[in-house]
Amino acid sequence: MHETSVGLGSAAALLLLLLAVPATAQEPCCRSAGWEIAERYRVEGLDERRFTHEQYWRSLAPALRSDRVELTRLANRWTGRAINAVTLGSGPTTVLLWSQMHGDESAASMSLADLILWFSAAPDSDTLRATLADRLTIPMIPMLNPDGAERFVRENAVGIDINRDARRTATPEGRILRGVRDSIEADFGFNLHDQGTRTAGEDGAMVAIALLAPAADSARSWGPVRQRARKVSAVIVESLTPDLGSRMARYDDEFAPRAFGDNMQAWGTSTVLIESGIVVDDPQKQELRKLNVVALLSALHAIATGRSDATPTAAYDELPTNNPVERPPAAGGQIVLGEAAPIRADIAIRFDDPVARTGRTTERSETWQRSWPWTRSTPGAVPACRSGRRGNHPARGAGPADGAGRARGGQPGSVDCRYG
Numbered sequence: 001m002h003e004t005s006v007g008l009g010s011a012a013a014l015l016l017l018l019l020a021v022p023a024t025a026q027e028p029c030c031r032s033a034g035w036e037i038a039e040r041y042r043v044e045g046l047d048e049r050r051f052t053h054e055q056y057w058r059s060l061a062p063a064l065r066s067d068r069v070e071l072t073r074l075a076n077r078w079t080g081r082a083i084n085a086v087t088l089g090s091g092p093t094t095v096l097l098w099s100q101m102h103g104d105e106s107a108a109s110m111s112l113a114d115l116i117l118w119f120s121a122a123p124d125s126d127t128l129r130a131t132l133a134d135r136l137t138i139p140m141i142p143m144l145n146p147d148g149a150e151r152f153v154r155e156n157a158v159g160i161d162i163n164r165d166a167r168r169t170a171t172p173e174g175r176i177l178r179g180v181r182d183s184i185e186a187d188f189g190f191n192l193h194d195q196g197t198r199t200a201g202e203d204g205a206m207v208a209i210a211l212l213a214p215a216a217d218s219a220r221s222w223g224p225v226r227q228r229a230r231k232v233s234a235v236i237v238e239s240l241t242p243d244l245g246s247r248m249a250r251y252d253d254e255f256a257p258r259a260f261g262d263n264m265q266a267w268g269t270s271t272v273l274i275e276s277g278i279v280v281d282d283p284q285k286q287e288l289r290k291l292n293v294v295a296l297l298s299a300l301h302a303i304a305t306g307r308s309d310a311t312p313t314a315a316y317d318e319l320p321t322n323n324p325v326e327r328p329p330a331a332g333g334q335i336v337l338g339e340a341a342p343i344r345a346d347i348a349i350r351f352d353d354p355v356a357r358t359g360r361t362t363e364r365s366e367t368w369q370r371s372w373p374w375t376r377s378t379p380g381a382v383p384a385c386r387s388g389r390r391g392n393h394p395a396r397g398a399g400p401a402d403g404a405g406r407a408r409g410g411q412p413g414s415v416d417c418r419y420g
Contacts (some may be wrong), residue, residue, distance in 0.1 A: 029301045031239045033128055034294030038111075041118035046110045049285045053081040053146040060086075060113050066120030068133070074141070074176050079157055081146035083176055086112075088119045091135035094184045095303060096269065097296070098141040098177060099192040101162045101260070103148020103155070107276035107285040108192035111292035112142040128301065135304040139180060144173050166263040177260060186269040188232065188303055190296065191261040194285070195275035201249045201320030208244050209291060210322045211236060212251035212273040216265035220253055228270035230316055231308045232299050236272070237315040239298035240291060250319035251275060272299065275322075
């Protein structure tokens with residue numbers, strides 16, 4: 001057996017070298033760098049999650065003047081709104097990212113804008129940017145559905161869900177996405193969406209980020225293409241766990257034969273779905289914007305360096321499933337109908353815009369089992385409904401209420417359960 005001896009001087013030098021390495025050097029790229037980039041290179045003018053095609057590209061205009069990025073106009077829609085791609089880097093591995101194929105799902109579009117600004121403006125000494133530029137070619141389509149974005153609706157201008165058009169590619173947007181994928185023979189893909197706010201993991205925690213390595217066939221088999229996506233998903237879980245803990249989940253992997261993510265996988269592009277959910281007190285999804293920057297940078301770096309190939313999949317495999325849940329309750333209220341004895345009930349608020357929490361109707365139930373981020377405890381409150389307000393409560397209008405919509409005797413801070 002060969003033994004290597006280290007002299008005292010060498011050992012001391014080795015110890016000094018280890019002490020000189022900062023603690024953050026042990027952290028896999030790119031959580032810390034991602035947060036810093038998300039803060040420093042935040043594109044102005046995208047402070048709200050609802051923005052128009054013109055607002056988006058005007059906000060990005062300064063970054064697009066850099067010779068580090070390439071802007072390509074993929075199509076002029078009949079509405080006059082172009083579908084644009086921005087390409088970063090010139091490396092041998094191709095990674096396609098697309099966002100806002102549903103016009104009202106914009107969190108990642110803001111994140112892509114920040115990444116484009118960083119790529120265009122970071123100093124030459126930024127080794128992360130240099131690594132990605134040298135090893136990857138990254139075309140991004142930040143707003144695949146500009147007509148839907150204009151009205152902030154899911155479908156395109158003629159009312160078609162683009163994400164149900166992968167097989168036929170009847171829509172211009174679907175043909176563009178398939179065409180870009182085929183032209184570069186994308187090795188990896190990132191399908192960027194927002195999901196509903198009524199989703200939770202198995203422990204009841206509301207989901208901020210849901211991930212999926214989509215199935216490529218009805219058997220949900222794990223071929224090499226999907227396996228690569230699974231490993232990249234595990235990288236993202238590792239990067240976000242310190243910030244999100246149990247507020248990540250795994251999206252349902254039932255094969256969707258018309259969806260782009262599933263078909264990208266079948267076409268040979270290792271594809272990861274990222275669904276932005278909900279963060280408390282983040283109605284405009286600015287925190288989710290940052291989390292997407294962290295997730296994407298971590299994934300891109302792992303692909304560029306080959307680290308994802310060696311990443312165990314357990315972090316992804318062990319995520320709780322993404323489950324639909326009941327509406328958020330204000331817990332511990334009471335309903336008073338005239339002079340009858342009060343009925344204890346939880347009250348669920350349904351918002352027209354559940355992220356911004358505007359426009360509301362209510363539901364009652366004797367109990368809810370989930371822990372919602374905005375659940376209110378209302379001990380002693382006596383909520384009732386205004387007479388004549390529209391709604392679906394079976395006793396609508398039966399309870400006398402004061403001008404604030406509370407039953408007589410209600411305490412300050414009790415829930416206003418008016419409909420509308």
